Amino acid sequence: MTFRNLGLSTDLLRAVADSGYTEPTPIQQQAIPAVLQGKDVFASAQTGTGKTAGFTLPLLQLLNTTNPNKVHRTPRALILTPTRELADQVNDSVKTYGKYLSLRSAVVYGGVGIKAQIQTLRRGVDILVATPGRLLDHVGQKTVDLSQVEILVLDECDRMLDMGFIRDIRKILAILPSSRQTLMFSATFSKPIQQLANTLLKSPTQIEVAPRNTAAQQVEQVVHPVDRDRKRELLSYMIGFHNWKQVLVFTRTKHGANRLAEQLAKDGLKSTAIHGNKSQAARTRALQDFKQGKVRVLVATDVASRGLDIDQLPHVVNYELPNVPEDYVHRIGRTGRAGNEGRAVSLVCGDEYPFLKDIERLLNQTLAKEVIPGYEPTSKSQPGADQPTKPQRSNQRRSNRAKSQTPSKPTRTQKPIKSGTPARKRRPTASSV
Known part of the structure; x- marks a missing residue:
């Protein structure tokens, strides 16, 4: 044909x-x-x-x-x-x-x-x-x-x-x-x-033309379990040790993208951030610098997971897993384009394992796990750790406070929040584009 x-x-x-x-x-x-x-x-x-x-x-x-x-x-x-x-x-x-x-x-x-x-x-x-x-x-x-x-x-x-x-x-x-x-x-x-x-x-x-919500077959996917407070250190190590020349890194928030880009720059890695709060001129300049090799690491939010067409981009890193599993497919789809091979790396800490399970359920596959020597996660960060996250405790406090303030007024029945499951964040809105 x-x-x-x-x-x-x-x-x-x-x-x-x-x-x-x-x-x-x-x-x-x-x-x-x-x-x-x-x-x-x-x-x-x-x-x-x-x-x-x-x-x-x-x-x-x-x-x-x-x-x-x-x-x-x-x-x-x-x-x-x-x-x-x-x-x-x-x-x-x-x-x-x-x-x-x-x-x-x-x-x-x-x-x-x-x-x-x-x-x-x-x-x-x-x-x-x-x-x-x-x-x-x-x-x-x-x-x-x-x-x-x-x-x-x-x-x-x-x-x-x-x-x-x-x-x-x-x-x-x-x-x-x-x-x-x-x-x-x-x-x-x-x-x-x-x-x-x-x-x-x-x-x-x-x-x-392919099973629903699947990743391209030519993209190699791997998960590195690691403590949250050692993610940046591990990311810098991998980029330097493997001599990665062009890396697209995804975070959940705009503030997190800015902070990570600044930290990587202090580690000696030329980095810049791209997200919805940046002016269009700044976004265009950051993308061009990345494509031309002037910048080694581009840190982006999910707003940038669509529309970034970079020829033969070798590496995508999920610094934080997305809370919407379909976004994982779009993120790693920035590599392995047009039949080229690519590698998608996810740095996953303990409270992100529910997100990981959602992604694996969407893909209908179990992703390979590989612990990097020297960056072994602590026991509390291992999968299955049964600890409520901050968003859950916050939601529970608000629920208890509401009940104590209006004891005589019937309240709407709420679904129980499972322990160990991170609260879902709102998806990006049109105002963030």
Whole structure:
């Protein structure tokens, strides 16, 4: 199977060849013909398997075939993404594959000035890539006309739901023409995603090229048990001892990312952090420095787990396990992309084992455990340690205090919290993007 077998035009085949690709991935083999036939598509595939080209290539061909060549163009295709980084990545793909076509594209997202975006939109675009919040800003200011949209793409739609974009998405859907082609692409599959697909898509072609919520097979996964207060020391040791040149490290919080980057820098490792509180200019600069090798370690939150497309990234480290197991799949999907091998390392302390069990249950596999000599965890940090975590004690205190303050008022029945299970944190919200 080659790209020539998929019905793509000569101009698109030239652009694909220029990019160095010869054989389509499984998701591309199934998605491209379905999109070219004008069908709604609901596709799920592992991170790093070529989903972006799976909808970008046929979208470009459909628009180019019916290109009205208007002087004042309004968007005919709209691609929604959850993060700025992913929006940039998708727009880069549109430009790369469409370089021999006369179609115009633009990208709009928050965190940067809106005036330059308004000027670009006024010049006219055929394909608009956007994050939901900033797109609604343009709608409110009447700087974009969505009445001519023929194709809607929801990219990484599961992440958009996680980040609280569902209301914004529904507002945008109400503006778009009802007679359109809709494509949904996701790396993970869940009931909310299926429910959304049922409401948006008309007789869709459903594509699932790998078992649901699985990691790429070429990614080697290993867990290193370690005490929480020795994680940073172990991370510095591994990077130095193994001479890792490029490492993407994930933390749960923005403050934790900043602190870890500063600590690693003091250890002599050039490091920087990327997260939702950083300006877009700072995020772009940090990513470019990392790609160019100016920075050895990039510390990121889960906001950055989507849209970071780094060629042949060798190592991803979970400094802290995510409290949402699907996010683990997206994190380690930053390595082992496009068929390359990668290694995903997780540093796990005692109170994170419930998170680890959730991840293993999602993957339907037990991850290899390897204790690093000299960094053996203490007995209280071993798996199975039956100690309540701080969030649980805090929740229990609030519950007891509420009962003591209102003894005569019936209270809502609460589910008991199992000892040793960390309280679930809220997922990232749209405001963090």
